[in-house]
Amino acid sequence: MNLKGKITICLLLLAAVLSGSCNKEPVLTPGDVPVPTVRMDGYYAAFDEQASTFLATLPAVTDFSAIPLQVSSGADRILMDGEELPREGMTLDFRQPRSIRVIFGNTYHDFTLSARNTGLPVVRLNTPRPITSKEDWVAGASLRIENADGSLDYEGPTSVRGRGNSTWNYPKKPYAIKLDEKAEILGMPSHKRWVLLANWKDRTILRNDAAFWLSKQSGLEYTVRGQFVELVLNGKHAGNYYLCEQIKINKKRVNVEDGGYLIEMDTYFDEVNRFLSEEFLLPWMVKEPDEDALSPEAFAALKEWVRKLEALLKDEDRVLAHEYESWIDVDSAIDYLLVEELTANHDFYNTWPTNMPPGPHSTYLYLQPDGKLFTGPVWDFDYHSFVPDRTHFWAGADKTMYYPALLKDPKFRERLVERWEMQKDRFRQLPAYIDGMAEYLSLSQAVNQVMWPIDNKENGDETMSYNAAVERMKKAFTDKWEWMDANIRNLK
Secondary structure, three states, X not given: OOHHHHHHHHHHHHHHHHHHHHHOOOOOEXXXXXXXXXXXXXXXXXXXXXXXXXXXXXXXXXXXXXXXXXXXOOOOEEEEOOEEXXXXXXXXXXXXXXXXXXXEOOEEEEEEEEEEXXXXXXXXXXXXXXXXXXXXXXXXXXXXXXXXXXXXEEEEEEEEEEOOOHHHHOOOOOEEEEEEEEEEEOOEEXXXXXXXEOOOOOOOOOHHHHHHHHHHXXXXXXXXXXXXXXXXXXXXXXXXXXXXXXXXXXXXXXXXXXXXXXXXXXXXXXXXXXXXXXOOOOEXXXXXXXXXXXXXXXXXXXXXXXXHHHHHHHOHHHHHOOXXXXXXXXXXHHHHHHHHXXXXXXXXXXXXXXXXXXXXXXXXXXXXXXXXXXXXXXXOOOOOOOOHHHOOOOOOXXXXXXXXXXXXXXXXXXXXXXXXXXXXXXXXOHHHHHHHHHHHOHHHHHHHHHHOOOOOOOOOXXXXXXXXXXXHHHHHHHHHHHHHHHHHHHOO
8 A cells, every 4th residue: 555545544543633623421429509490380399409309299180101201401502321311301100219320511411300299189170160159050061089198989970169258258168069969989888978077267278077986985976077178179179178078967967866956056147047036136047958858847836946945944943853864965966065165166156246145156966856955066176276365264165055954953063074074084185186187287288378378367377387386276275175164163
């Protein structure tokens, strides 16, 4: 080979070497890079700098196999599984954590991406039109309930409307549900009628549930069952709700025999079949039988029964002779009083509205056809209960309903103390229950509080952190328990 040929070959070899050097990837070293912003299903993921981990809480998700992901960064490149991550985002399976590599110049850093839900069941309610009334049912709705692990609990057609008195006027609305067919829901006995409580003005979200726990420790025959859920209304996450039983006559709810009555005492005084009692000025309202099923004769018979009961209770000699024991179930009256007092429930004796005599709100009773009146179940504790300024006086025992008349009888007072002694140690365990529920709800409440900030100041904990509000609630209960233990023997 001549000199010219050798030179040509050398030049070609040199060009090949230089070309290979130019195409070779630069050597990357681990180090600091711009920390990206990560969103999953529209929620920003929280960043743990120590673990280089992003964690997104997706309250309404139970299927993690296809989660929209978007990563924003000032870095040069973002890789997942060795492939460039599209800047516009993509949908990925997050049933297991994923990793990304962020590259900036010759430096890279690896991050872990994880997603979770709040651990609560998800209720998906879809309606053909907006829910604008607490009187008119929106028919043709659908209800789907998924457990936190994604398994299906219930699916079927339903109707829905608003509910509540003052609560219907709050930003976060409560709802009533009427299934087309009876069904078990989240382990609760089969029925058509259910309620979604919003708990908007309760920073802890726990007041109603805690009161129901106390009721279950008492001797009351029935306590409303309920579960915390995430509500998705017409495709949009609506926050933390309490899905519970509506108070209705039923063998598994308020067990009233045929010919009996389900009664609510409430100074809102807004039912069709209602009357103000003559002697005690109490607002009796018939919840069942329904207004179209209650005959004029049955309504008149109830009014006459109440008139006779109040005549008895106005006669101190008849009270001291214990005649009321044939009319009133004493133990349910006492157990109801204990729950209302331990919670320091403002609705036990309410001075609002001012156009009505002071008295109870949301107080349920049921009258069996044999003429015996039972007190309960308990209901409605989100307003001014478990608060420090109500721990050192009686919330209503000395002034509401028929309790002042009954407390004139030493035998009733003795039974009151006796039942307190029987049950007080069980009641005392409430703070431990609250701790467990607060931990269970910690993720959900954080999302809910961002969605529904509270501008109502009735409970006094609205601007507190969640943990501080829970501690305040527990202390208020403990203070009231101790005060009751010291004073219940002197209640007259």
